[in-house]
Amino acid sequence: MGESPADAPFPPSKRKRVEDGDTYGARALTAAQRSRKNQTVGERKLWEALRKLKLNIRRQAPIGDYVADFACHSARLVVEVDGYYHTLPARQLRDAARDAWLRSKGYRVVRFTDREAELRTDEVVEKIERMILRALPPRRGKGWDGGVETGVQAEPPFGAGADLGSSGHLSDTPPTPAHPPSRGKGGLNDRVMSVLRDVPDPEIPAVTIVDLGIIRGVYENPPRVLITPTYTGCPATIAIQGMIRKALDEAGFKQVDIVTVIDPAWTTDWISEEGREKLRAYGIAPPPKGAASHSLKADTAECPRCASTHTEEISRFGSTPCKAQWRCLDCLEPFDRFKCH
Amino acid sequence: MSTPAFETALRLGDDALILGQRLGEWCGHAPTLEIDLALANLGLDLIGQAQHFLGYAGELEGAGRDADRLAFHRDVLDFRNCLLVEQPNGDFAQTIARQFLFSTWQELLFGELAGSRDESIAGVAKKAVKEVAYHASFASDWVVRLGDGTEESRSRMVDGLGWMWRFTGELFGEDRKAGDRGFGIDLAALRPAWDARIDSVLAEAGLDRPAPHRPTGGGRDGHHSEHLGHLLAQMQFLQRTYPDAVW
Numbered sequence: 055m056g057e058s059p060a061d062a063p064f065p066p067s068k069r070k071r072v073e074d075g076d077t078y079g080a081r082a083l084t085a086a087q088r089s090r091k092n093q094t095v096g097e098r099k100l101w102e103a104l105r106k107l108k109l110n111i112r113r114q115a116p117i118g119d120y121v122a123d124f125a126c127h128s129a130r131l132v133v134e135v136d137g138y139y140h141t142l143p144a145r146q147l148r149d150a151a152r153d154a155w156l157r158s159k160g161y162r163v164v165r166f167t168d169r170e171a172e173l174r175t176d177e178v179v180e181k182i183e184r185m186i187l188r189a190l191p192p193r194r195g196k197g198w199d200g201g202v203e204t205g206v207q208a209e210p211p212f213g214a215g216a217d218l219g220s221s222g223h224l225s226d227t228p229p230t231p232a233h234p235p236s237r238g239k240g241g242l243n244d245r246v247m248s249v250l251r252d253v254p255d256p257e258i259p260a261v262t263i264v265d266l267g268i269i270r271g272v273y274e275n276p277p278r279v280l281i282t283p284t285y286t287g288c289p290a291t292i293a294i295q296g297m298i299r300k301a302l303d304e305a306g307f308k309q310v311d312i313v314t315v316i317d318p319a320w321t322t323d324w325i326s327e328e329g330r331e332k333l334r335a336y337g338i339a340p341p342p343k344g345a346a347s348h349s350l351k352a353d354t355a356e357c358p359r360c361a362s363t364h365t366e367e368i369s370r371f372g373s374t375p376c377k378a379q380w381r382c383l384d385c386l387e388p389f390d391r392f393k394c395h
Numbered sequence: 396m397s398t399p400a401f402e403t404a405l406r407l408g409d410d411a412l413i414l415g416q417r418l419g420e421w422c423g424h425a426p427t428l429e430i431d432l433a434l435a436n437l438g439l440d441l442i443g444q445a446q447h448f449l450g451y452a453g454e455l456e457g458a459g460r461d462a463d464r465l466a467f468h469r470d471v472l473d474f475r476n477c478l479l480v481e482q483p484n485g486d487f488a489q490t491i492a493r494q495f496l497f498s499t500w501q502e503l504l505f506g507e508l509a510g511s512r513d514e515s516i517a518g519v520a521k522k523a524v525k526e527v528a529y530h531a532s533f534a535s536d537w538v539v540r541l542g543d544g545t546e547e548s549r550s551r552m553v554d555g556l557g558w559m560w561r562f563t564g565e566l567f568g569e570d571r572k573a574g575d576r577g578f579g580i581d582l583a584a585l586r587p588a589w590d591a592r593i594d595s596v597l598a599e600a601g602l603d604r605p606a607p608h609r610p611t612g613g614g615r616d617g618h619h620s621e622h623l624g625h626l627l628a629q630m631q632f633l634q635r636t637y638p639d640a641v642w
Contacts, residue, residue, distance in 0.1 A: 286523050287415075287443020316447070317518030319525065369429035370533060371436040375526075379429065395525055 096171030097123060097135045103179045109186050117159065120152055124182075125161075129189040132156055133182055134165045141335055150259035162189070242310075243272040246279060249305040256293040257374050260336035263294055267324025270315060278311040282320045284395075285375040322395045334358050339380065339391040355391045357382035367391075400513060401455040402475065403578050405465075406615060407508075407516070408448030409476035412466055413623070414497065415441035416630050417484055426487055433533055437494070440526045447519040454515075467634035471624050472617040479562035481614070481623040485555065488541050488548065492555030495534035499592050500566045502527045503585045504578070511579060535596045542600025549602075557605050564610020571612065 093101070097113075104111045104124060115125035117132070124133040139145050153163045164185065166178050251264045263269055263281075270280035279298065283291040295312055302310050322341040325333075330340035339355040355365050362384035369379045370393070377390040418438030425431035449462035460468075479497055484490045505527055508520035541552040564570055567589075568582040597604055613619070633640060 283443075285440060285443065286447065286519070286526060287439040287441065289439065316522050317514070319518075319522035369433060370529060371429070371433035373432070375436055375439055379432075393529075 094135070094137065094168050096168040099175045100135060100171040100178060103175055104182065107183055109183065117156065117161070120156065126186050129186040130161045131185055131189060132161045132163045134163065135168055135171045136165050137168050146260055146336065150254065242274050242277060246272045246302070246307060246310060249301050249307065250279070250298065253297050253301050255290065256297065257290050258336065258338065261329045261332045263298070265326050265329030265332060267320065267326065268294065276311060277309055278313050280313050280315050282315055284320050288375050322392060333392060337389060338377065339389060341392045341394040355380050357385060357387070358389055359387050360385040398455065399579060401452055403516065404448050404452035404455060406475045406578065408445045408452055408465070409474050410480050411441040411448060412445035413474070413476045413626065414480035415445060416626060417480065420484055421490065437530050437533070440523070440530070444519060444523050451515045467631045471619050471627060474617060474619060474623060476614055477562065477565045478611060478614040478620055479559060479566065481620060481626060482559060482562065483622055486551055488551035489555035489558060491534055491537045491541065492552065492559045494530065495538050495596070496559055496563050496593070498527055498530035498534050500585065500589055502531045503588050507580050507585065513579070538596055539600040542602040553602065556602070560605040561608040561611045565612035565614060570610045571615070
């Protein structure tokens with residue numbers, strides 16, 4: 055931690071602890087010390103660039119029992135650089151739990167892949183810088199550029215950068231547009247959508263509620279978000295509403311209402327291409343596009359692990375209302391399949 | 396107070412609520428894990444329907460009762476579900492018989508209600524009919540497996556259908572005087588399509604259609620079997636003991 059620049063705008067007492075008084079355990083400390091020595095190329099490049107910003111960013115920063123790859127405590131921002139293993143389902147579940155805990159402590163978590171950090175360092179740094187500057191309370195930004203003064207309301211809330219994908223990853227493809235109206239850049243629709251693109255599905259955290267087509271659209275007068283439940287009795291619906299409310303409130307959209315509509319009924323055809331890919335990567339066979347009309351006799355499914363189509367249905371009902379249980383007859387692994395609906 | 400629209404929403408909601416509760420009783424007790432999950436899934440769909448229909452009923456009534464209030468603060472006489480759904484689970488074959496007869500009917504009913512002039516009812520029906528198609532198909536598959544299975548499974552399936560059959564007349568309003576204002580559609584008109592589907596599954600299962608039975612009914616008027624009281628005692632226990640307790 056010796057890297058803190060002498061001209062850091064915080065009193066020294068701020069440097070050794072997390073702001074709301076959370077102390078970090080000895081377990082996290084030693085883990086932090088260990089991983090500082092084992093940085094990946096991406097992490098090292100990113101760190102070299104980030105420390106030059108002089109924004110009081112720490113690397114391998116312990117928060118509670120967790121260790122953030124990078125953290126800016128004053129902006130309540132955590133930056134994670136993920137290796138390939140973060141795409142594994144088990145790992146993603148742990149990451150989701152960790153992110154949820156950090157969020158509950160007021161931190162925003164943004165993830166980049168190791169590859170992005172290594173090959174597109176400048177872009178990543180620029181995004182992080184923008185997020186930090188937007189998030190800092192204007193007063194404490196004394197000496198920083200005036201952009202901070204415009205605050206959260208006038209500009210898109212932080213993280214709303216146009217090409218920030220659902221989890222903060224830089225994405226080459228533009229996010230799928232919401233169903234109804236787009237009102238031009240910076241309109242309510244765009245700003246709200248960029249917040250919603252960060253809300254994961256509580257049951258399948260690999261995809262966002264926007265990927266799933268749960269968001270029907272954003273409307274003005276009165277400002278409201280229309281959402282639709284996937285299944286009539288899906289218990290996640292309540293959780294999803296709560297998560298949207300929280301995300302909107304935190305981003306300064308307290309005035310935006312959430313309205314549930316059930317007609318026209320949700321269909322798996324509304325899952326975006328990006329969402330389908332994420333499901334597959336997560337180990338869930340996505341529903342084929344356009345299959346909703348002949349939903350019941352879902353004949354084939356591709357094994358998300360070995361891509362074999364030599365598979366069979368074990369049960370039409372799975373761990374959540376939206377999934378069926380299948381088994382691959384080649385690699386013999388069971389897998390979830392999103393029901394066509 | 397009791398308008399036809401309110402009555403319709405209440406009947407639809409109560410059917411779904413009571414059968415959902417019955418299916419929930421299987422949770423942790425089903426013959427295999429897959430069936431356990433399947434029955435719980437069905438129950439969940441039904442409770443979702445109940446939430447929508449009862450919520451709408453409460454709106455129509457305008458007396459400040461929401462879906463939870465209607466579900467947990469009414470007594471037997473005020474429930475409007477059909478007798479079929481309140482029948483005890485019995486063995487697995489009996490549960491399947493009940494589901495088969497009910498879901499086949501509910502799928503046809505929702506198909507019809509999807510075109511209802513009442514947009515709230517139509518909206519739920521349009522959404523739920525896709526789920527109910529899964530229920531009907533699940534139950535039909537099991538009727539065939541049990542009916543066309545061993546001596547034991549076959550005789551249980553026959554018994555299950557034999558018991559449940561007497562409650563099917565009520566689904567089509569056959570137990571009532573003409574001129575019932577309830578669902579806003581001609582229930583009797585659903586019968587031919589229902590008969591055709593039931594017969595084709597029974598044929599595949601190698602089972603005979605149970606002998607005709609004088610329809611047993613009254614559920615739509617609040618005349619229920621003893622079973623409903625026991626079910627409510629369990630379902631409503633918390634709200635009866637700690638009124639208005641919230642999660």
